[in-house]
Amino acid sequence: VNCARFQVAVHEYYRGTLSAAEHVEVETHAGVCPPCGRLKATCEEIACKEVVGFLPEYLEHELAPARKRLFERHFDICPDCSAYLHAYRSSIALAAEALAEPAEAPPLSEELVRDLVARAKKPKP
Amino acid sequence: MALPPGVVEIDELVLVTELRAGSSAAFERLVRHYGPPMRAAARRLLKNDEDADDALQEAFLAAFRALATFEARSKLATWLHRIAVNAALMKLRAKGSRAQETADVDELMPEFVGLGVFSTPQQRWSELPEDPVVRQELCGSVRAAIDELPEPYRVALVLRDIEELSNEELAEQLGVTVNAAKIRVHRARQALRTLLEPRMEGLA
Numbered sequence: 111v112n113c114a115r116f117q118v119a120v121h122e123y124y125r126g127t128l129s130a131a132e133h134v135e136v137e138t139h140a141g142v143c144p145p146c147g148r149l150k151a152t153c154e155e156i157a158c159k160e161v162v163g164f165l166p167e168y169l170e171h172e173l174a175p176a177r178k179r180l181f182e183r184h185f186d187i188c189p190d191c192s193a194y195l196h197a198y199r200s201s202i203a204l205a206a207e208a209l210a211e212p213a214e215a216p217p218l219s220e221e222l223v224r225d226l227v228a229r230a231k232k233p234k235p
Numbered sequence: 236m237a238l239p240p241g242v243v244e245i246d247e248l249v250l251v252t253e254l255r256a257g258s259s260a261a262f263e264r265l266v267r268h269y270g271p272p273m274r275a276a277a278r279r280l281l282k283n284d285e286d287a288d289d290a291l292q293e294a295f296l297a298a299f300r301a302l303a304t305f306e307a308r309s310k311l312a313t314w315l316h317r318i319a320v321n322a323a324l325m326k327l328r329a330k331g332s333r334a335q336e337t338a339d340v341d342e343l344m345p346e347f348v349g350l351g352v353f354s355t356p357q358q359r360w361s362e363l364p365e366d367p368v369v370r371q372e373l374c375g376s377v378r379a380a381i382d383e384l385p386e387p388y389r390v391a392l393v394l395r396d397i398e399e400l401s402n403e404e405l406a407e408q409l410g411v412t413v414n415a416a417k418i419r420v421h422r423a424r425q426a427l428r429t430l431l432e433p434r435m436e437g438l439a
Contacts, residue, residue, distance in 0.1 A: 157351025
C-alpha cells in the first residue's frame with residue numbers, strides 16, 4: 111500500500127471490504143507514514159452516520175464552531191460524505207425549482223370565479 | 236407574485252377599503268388578481284384540482300372574514316398566500332391524511348456499516364444541466380419523485396423548502412415538536428435524494 115492507494119483504501123478499510131492482507135497493510139502504512147496516519151485519525155474523529163444525521167444543523171449554521179470545523183475536516187477527507195452533502199443540497203434546490211410557482215399562474219376558470227363571488231355574497235354562517 | 240395576463244396592477248389599499256365596504260365588484264377583482272397564485276399554492280399541497288378549488292373557496296371565505304384584521308403594512312398577496320396554504324392544510328387534515336402517517340421512508344435512507352460508514356461508496360452527482368430543455372425535463376422527474384413521497388413527508392418538504400416556513404412554524408402546522416418537524420424534513424430530503432439518484436447518475 112502506497113500513499114495514493116491508502117487514500118482510497120482507508121475508506122474501504124472502515125467499510126470492511128478489504129482483504130485480510132490489505133487490511134493489515136493499511137494499518138501498517140498508517141503506523142509508519144505520518145500524513146496517512148493523520149488521515150486515518152481524522153477518519154476516526156466522527157462517523158459518517160453522525161455527519162449525515164446532523165446535515166440540517168450543519169447547513170443551517172446551528173453547529174458550535176468546534177463541531178462545525180470537525181464536520182468540515184470530515185467533508186475534506188470523506189468522499190462519501192462530501193458526495194452525499196452535494197446531492198442533498200442539489201435535491202433541496204431541485205425541489206424548490208421544480209415546484210416554484212410559474213411566472214404566470216394560469217387564470218381561474220370563469221366558472222370558479224362565479225362560484226367564489228357567489229359564495230362570498232351569501233350571508234355568513 | 237406575478238400577475239396573470241391581462242390583469243393590471245391594483246392599489247391594495249383602495250381594494251381593501253372597497254372590500255370592507257362590502258363591494259362585490261371589489262371581491263371579484265380580488266379573486267381574479269390573487270386567485271391564480273393562491274390556487275397554485277393550494278394545488279401544490281393537495282395535488283388535485285378539485286381539492287385545490289375547494290381550498291381556494293375556503294381561503295377566500297376566511298380572508299373575507301379576517302379582512303378586519305388585515306394590516307395595511309403587510310402585503311395583501313403574502314397575507315392571502317398564507318391563508319391559501321392554511322386552507323390547503325386544513326383540507327389535508329380533513330381528508331384524514333393522518334392514516335398515512337405510518338407510511339415510512341426507511342428503505343430510502345442511507346445505510347451505514349461498522350462504526351457508521353456508508354455501506355457503499357457514494358457517487359458524486361453531476362452539476363445541474365444548463366440546457367433549458369433538459370432542465371425542464373429534470374424538473375418533471377423531480378415533481379414525480381416528490382409525488383412518490385408518503386404524504387406527511389411530501390407536505391413537510393413543501394412547507395419547509397418551498398413555502399420556506401421556519402422549523403418552529405412547521406412544527407406548529409404539523410402539530411409536532413420542533414425536533415420531530417426537523418427530523419421529518421431531513422428524512423423527506425434524504426428520501427428525495429435517493430429517488431433522484433438514478434436520474435442524476437444518468438446525467439453524469
